[in-house]
Amino acid sequence: MPAAVEAEIASRYDALFNKTDVALAPDQLKQVLQQADIVMTTVTDRWTEEIFNTPGIRARMLCNVGMGVNHINAAAAKRAGMTISNTPDVVTDDTADIAIALMLMTMRRLGEGERHARSGAWGGLRPTFMLGRTLRGKTLGIVGYGRIGRAVARQAAAAFDMKIIYHAPRDPRIDDPATAG
Numbered sequence: 001m002p003a004a005v006e007a008e009i010a011s012r013y014d015a016l017f018n019k020t021d022v023a024l025a026p027d028q029l030k031q032v033l034q035q036a037d038i039v040m041t042t043v044t045d046r047w048t049e050e051i052f053n054t055p056g057i058r059a060r061m062l063c064n065v066g067m068g069v070n071h072i073n074a075a076a077a078k079r080a081g082m083t084i085s086n087t088p089d090v091v092t093d094d095t096a097d098i099a100i101a102l103m104l105m106t107m108r109r110l111g112e113g114e115r116h117a118r119s120g121a122w123g124g125l126r127p128t129f130m131l132g133r134t135l136r137g138k139t140l141g142i143v144g145y146g147r148i149g150r151a152v153a154r155q156a157a158a159a160f161d162m163k164i165i166y167h168a169p170r171d172p173r174i175d176d177p178a179t180a181g
Contacts (some may be wrong), residue, residue, distance in 0.1 A: 030054040033080075038063060043071050052076035067091065067147070089147065096151035100159070103140075108132035135160040142166040 023044035067088040109132040145168035156162040
């Protein structure tokens with residue numbers, strides 16, 4: 001979390017921060033539940049039934065910074081009297097950006113070119129050196145067509161005129177307000 005955000009939170013609340021930025025061990029998570037009213041967590045913390053069975057839980061809300069909550073035993077949290085929240089759209093476009101960047105890096109050999117330039121072996125521009133391939137007009141297959149899959153599809157189609165094919169376990173139009181009927 002940015003220092004300015006931590007400072008603002010600390011100025012308004014009696015806040016504790018995980019300064020190590022490493023996932024807390026189960027005993028530490030139990031202690032947090034006993035000390036805090038609200039806990040902000042990420043996917044690296046594993047909230048198991050055992051943790052929610054801790055005696056003397058004070059916390060009433062578990063706020064997950066991220067879209068998924070697979071790392072939280074929701075049934076156990078509910079039995080412990082806790083509410084779970086998440087931020088489903090906070091990283092959608094950013095994650096799609098990274099997917100597009102990785103496709104560009106692969107097709108345009110950008111990682112290889114960066115390593116070559118840093119090695120001092122750069123010998124100047126040659127017509128076919130590190131040419132790579134274009135994304136334009138290619139077909140992109142996406143497995144899973146949730147928020148992130150759809151964001152990748154939108155970006156790839158708009159920026160590179162890519163044809164999109166996908167596989168999803170259910171019809172994605174169900175979750176899309178523009179197409180839901």
